[in-house]
Amino acid sequence: xxxxxxxxxxxxxxxxxxxxxxxxxxxxxxxxxxxxxxxxxxxxxxxxxxxxxxxxxxxxxxxxxxxxxxxxxxxxxxxxxxxxxxxxxxxxxxxxxxxxxxxxxxxxxxxxxxxxxxxxxxxxxxxxxxxxxxxxxxxxxxxxxxxxxxxxxxxxxxxxxxxxxxxxxxxxxxxxxxxxxxxxxxxxxxxxxxxxxxxxxxxxxxxxxxxxxxxxxxxxxxxxxxxxxxxxxxxxxxxxxxxxxxxxxxxxxxxxxxxxxxxxxxxxxxxxxxxxxxxxxxxxx
Numbered sequence: 484x485x486x487x488x489x490x491x492x493x494x495x496x497x498x499x500x501x502x503x504x505x506x507x508x509x510x511x512x513x514x515x516x517x518x519x520x521x522x523x524x525x526x527x528x529x530x531x532x533x534x535x536x537x538x539x540x541x542x543x544x545x546x547x548x549x550x551x552x553x554x555x556x557x558x559x560x561x562x563x564x565x566x567x568x569x570x571x572x573x574x575x576x577x578x579x580x581x582x583x584x585x586x587x588x589x590x591x592x593x594x595x596x597x598x599x600x601x602x603x604x605x606x607x608x609x610x611x612x613x614x615x616x617x618x619x620x621x622x623x624x625x626x627x628x629x630x631x632x633x634x635x636x637x638x639x640x641x642x643x644x645x646x647x648x649x650x651x652x653x654x655x656x657x658x659x660x661x662x663x664x665x666x667x668x669x670x671x672x673x674x675x676x677x678x679x680x681x682x683x684x685x686x687x688x689x690x691x692x693x694x695x696x697x698x699x700x701x702x703x704x705x706x707x708x709x710x711x712x713x714x715x716x717x718x719x720x721x722x723x724x725x726x727x728x729x730x731x732x733x734x735x736x737x738x739x740x741x742x743x744x745x746x747x748x749x750x751x752x753x754x755x756x757x758x759x760x761x762x763x764x765x766x767x768x
Contacts, residue, residue: 484525484598487588490518490579491625492655492728492735494646495680495695498671506637507668512644512680513625513632517759518579518655520591522554524598527570535562535570543577545588553592553619557672560618561596565605580755582661583728586626592619593626613639622729630764633681639674646684648762653725653735654742656713659753660732667730670702688737691724703731710734713750720744737762 494512501507520542527537536558537548545552554573562568573595579587593616600607607615609627616623621637631646683695704711710727713734717725721744722736738744743758750756 484602485521485523486594486598487519488522488579488587488594488626489629490516490585490587490590490655492515492516492585492653493697493726494684495726496697496699497680497730498668498673498698499675500673501718506635507673509638510633510635510680511638512646512684513622513634513638513641514646514648514762515629515631515764516585516653516655516757516762518585518757520579520587520594521576522591522594522598523570523574524590524602526602527572534557536573538573538575541574541576543580543582544621545575545577555593556619557592557595558599560615561599561607562603564607564611564615565603568599569603571599571602580657580659580733583657583733584662584727584731585655585657585733586622586729589620589623592616593623595626604668613649622745633684644681644684645658648688648737650690650740650741651763652738652758652760654717654720654722654738654743654748655728655733655735655757655759656717656748656750657733657755657757658709658713658750659755660707660710662707662710663729664668664730666706667699667703670706670717671698688723692718695724695726699729699730700727703727707732713741716748716750720748 496511499508503558611626613624624639632641714725717736725736
């Protein structure tokens with residue numbers, strides 16, 4: 484079975500408070516993006532030596548040993564829930580940049596959960612799958628729903644929002660910089676926002692600029708000015724709204740339909756540019 488795990492963008496990101504457990508309460512809007520990896524699962528061949536799950540990788544670089552990969556962890560988490568889960572082989576082709584604020588790894592892990600459930604006809608509801616996904620990472624539950632949501636807490640408390648961006652296109656730029664999430668959080672002073680993100684998202688996209696903010700941008704742009712320069716360049720190219728996604732380093736610009744800039748905006752070598760003509764809902768398969 485094959486799935487095509489998609490990325491996401493954050494529409495605003497406010498760090499509200501630091502919690503006693505070391506995590507932070509945040510609020511953000513999640514929207515799926517059509518930038519995709521490829522994940523294939525197949526049953527382990529009879530007689531093949533395995534301790535449960537094996538993984539091969541192609542495409543972009545994924546740091547760390549394969550046994551620590553989130554797709555392997557997904558099998559382990561589901562095996563605890565369903566002790567009879569058979570061994571499998573996974574092959575992951577990475578196209579979404581890692582450490583980019585696009586949730587590619589999280590999406591891979593949740594796609595593994597979904598494929599395993601479907602392949603072996605497991606009685607695991609989407610609600611329960613969200614709980615299991617949270618064990619993999621704070622933004623993982625979103626990818627179970629994979630539709631526009633407003634999220635609170637660590638990102639696991641979600642509610643659907645009515646947001647139709649199908650008339651808009653997007654350009655996403657990744658400068659090849661890895662931003663440490665821990666350092667990004669260290670540079671933020673938590674505060675309760677005066678205007679809630681759902682209220683802002685109910686306004687026209689043209690009204691988001693200067694109001695819909697990502698709290699990570701201030702410290703990340705100071706540490707990596709080239710990331711802030713991408714945002715400026717996207718606005719210069721006609722974006723109605725531009726923002727860093729997550730803790731970076733990817734920056735996106737939302738453009739009126741049919742108005743995506745044709746050139747790569749003269750970005751240097753090592754930058755990756757993704758275009759999507761319409762921010763219509765996407766499917767993970």
